[in-house]
Amino acid sequence: MGRLWEDHRLTIMAVGALLVGLLMSVYVVPEEEQVVIVRTGEPVGTVNTPGGTKGPGLYLRAPFIDKVVRIERRLLDLEMNDEEVLSNDQQRLLVNAFARFRISDPVRMVERAGSTEGVRSALEPILNSVLRQELGRRTFQAMLTAERGSALANVRANLDRQARQYGAEVVDVKIMRTDLPDAPLQSAFRRMESDREREARAIRAQGGRDARIIRAEADAEAASIYADAFGKDAEFYDFYRAMQSYDTTFGPAREGEAPKGESSIILSPDNEYLRQFRGRR
Template identity: 80%
Template sequence: MAMNPERIWQDHKLSIIVLAVLVVILAMSIYVVPEEEQAVVVRTGEPIRTVNTVGGDSKAGLYLRAPFIDRVVRVEKRLLDLEMADEEVLSNDQQRLLVNAYARFRVTDPVRMVERAGSTDGVRSALEPILNSVLRQELGRRTFQAMLTAERGSALANVRANLDRQARQYGAEVVDVQIKRTDLPEAPLQSAFRRMESDREREARTIRAQGGRDARIIRADADAEAARIYADAFGKDAQFYDFYRAMQSYDATFAPENGNAASNFILSPDNEYLRQFRGQR
């Protein structure tokens, strides 16, 4: 009996459609969990299974789920960063500090994370204000100078412990908290620099004034001593004193360094000023 070609084509067409549907359902049922991820299978809003979790039985690999019913939430297994923007913190000595800090955490309970935060971004959003608050409280107990010493390590350890207690309720574990930078705010810092600069300038003016006063005292003492010596010399030998003073005057008048080397002086031979050149005293 001959087969109807149209009937054969319809049978093949139906088989192809069924096969295509099966392939699509199989593709939707298969999911892959890599080593750096852990997964939570959620069915009708309730977590029913975990894959590749820390300490779990299932490992990374290929898995099946019920299509259209199960939803796979992928959770990072590696360390995650929690960045805190620059924040002003008031220290114990009333210094306004500009603090930039970060924390590192990992998700250790993905089921709780999915139930409480929904995703790792949800965990970050929940922990960011907590980190800010804990850091303010801890730094508020310490002075700015203390943050530059070894006491900074104990402060950060307390911040990590307090933040970790809060993170546990979201299925996360805080492993580290660090401060990248602790500075004075820009405006107070510039004001402090200007104040330091004015203090140094005032100190320099004081030192210069004291130096000028000491110089005048020394110069006056020297002039008095010179006058005394001249007076003693005049009293002992008036002619020698007159000769010495004339030589000083000649040196000041005719010395080349005074610019008088090329000058012409016209004086009478019997001028009183030249009496020492004539041997007259």
């Protein structure tokens, strides 16, 4: 009985080891990936690569010996954020650019860069360099015209030529933004703001001067009218001015004026100020 149990235990262990070995040997290659099999540091096979005979599916490898390196078949991004570039007209520009590339030779990529991140690390300074060279031959204004397209075509061609040595193919290069640095922009904005404030002060000063002239002319005209009225009918002018004074003193508050409140004025019946109420002129 003991011998039988020992045989069963050994069988179970053997089956378990076989299953573990099988699981470690099997790998799946999806449609969006390509695979390079590396053995003792050297590529020995590929799956689902451009021009290859093996497509996506289920495959076996030697466990503990073969290493599966998975590589994207889709387009990959390479970004360059806010790098300062000197244009041909000596303008310091902040350039935000990106490139799209794919791995076209995965074996070379594994040999030269090891992984897609290694490719990115190798291409970033190259993208920076070719952009500086290309934009350095053009003015800032030229980068705002159709000439920008030819500049980007040259950048893509130069970057692609360098990327081939890492098994990559550059399919597109775009500049998302080309601006002057913040410091010159802020200085320009401050200059514009100062100029507008100076113009506003000049306009306000001119308006104040015109207002004083108009007010003085109006006062002079009013004084002339009053003088003419006084000369034609002195009694009527005296009556009119008295009514204005009474209205200001005793009348209700006009629209827009503060309420006058309750107040009392004590005057003697024969006060000269009230002579119009008594019908005396």
